[in-house]
Amino acid sequence: MTTLLIISALLVGAYLVAVLEAWLANGRFRLTGPLWATVALLGRESIVPRTPDRLFFETAPVLLLVAAVLAAAVLPLSPSLIIANMATGALFINAALAYVLVALLMAGWGPDGAYALIGGWRFLGQVIAYSMLVVMPITAVAMRAESLLTTDIVLSQSGVWNIVYQPLGFVLFFVASLAVAFLPPFDLPTAGGELAGGVEAEYTGSRLAVFRLGRMVLIVSLAAATTVFYLGGWLGPVLPPWAWSAVKILAVSAAMLLIGHTLPRVRETQLLAWCWKLGIPLALLNIFIVGVLVLIWL
């Protein structure tokens, strides 16, 4: 029952994110837009390229969706509304997100197309840039909670939310989650106007629909992770816990889309240089500051 509820919530969230994305892209707010887009995609022929690695080509969209759903499985929407409250929840989410990379490499290699291939390998470079900026801020979050249980992490913020307690970690995690979801300005693997869709380029019809759904769910999962780790999860006055979670997740998703909309695409070399020369030292500083705060203040 919980699983069903959370998966429905994810789908509704993904739908709303799709509405938002279309709104930002073409300036028209249409609540039924993604519905018609889906119907159109499902109605179209799903073409298989001439010499594909069929196994990877078919697996990639499904793996992206599964990875995104698994990442959300360890995140609580309310104290009891969680699929799997694992003792290693904060680590498990990294494990699930790691398979986004595998899915994109498969989508890049599978169709045997130049644009897709470049897009796939680009994302590998992107992972090398951002992965430490996902793991290290989460380390600091777990340090404060003294637990990897995501429900404990939310409860540890009952006094002060982590966005206030460790703002540096929040900024790093937020930027990194834009890179995980390959949203602008980090949309290097898809890169419209440059790679003609990149990893998405060779997908059509129902396969493209699954791929897009996977990405939308990924955005919602990452927004949920940001909410749980930094915005106090379900905590808040008056409204019921699940409503607070929903409001925060949608707000974070909107922020993710909006920020990307205003920035030019980053170059791969710049991304790597910034992440390694600036991001990682800042993430270490964040761990140090949180360590001191935990010792002297709690």
Add this chain to the structure above:
Amino acid sequence: MAVITLQTFFIAGFGLAAIGFGVAVFRTSSMMRSALALLFSQTALGAMFLAMQVEFLGVLQIMMMATEMSIMAIFMVMFMMDPGGLGAMEMTHQKRLSILAGVVGTLFIAGIALFTSWGAVIATAPPAAQQTHDLGIELLGRSMLIFETAGVTILTAMIAATAIALPSLQRNPHHEP
């Protein structure tokens, strides 16, 4: 006769999957398939850990291998002359030596498994959170020196590799190609 529990069933299943993917690594000519088969072999090992109720190690294995094997994939694609395996290139060599090494290695590992005194089997695994705690204490105690040595060695190798990869400034002071 021991009753086959659901746990044993899953451990065996994931173990067979790990071996199956391991075999697939050498049965394909595509470097990408080979690398990702190794990835899923390692993922199956992680799932085995989970089936054995060793949650932290299982999740860690599943997480680390996804990135590591993907990075290995690009090196395999870069360094093989036929990364797609489309030219039906023969990928094996020194077969007799390989078989011999494989058999000796298997016997050696089986010997270790059989002749080591593993101590009493724990009936119920401690809770996952307790395991994470114990692992942390172990890593910062007895095993710290080993891990620090390994860590510094890897760091040294990384710096050395980067230094080799950089164009030499002395040989080419004006950055000319």
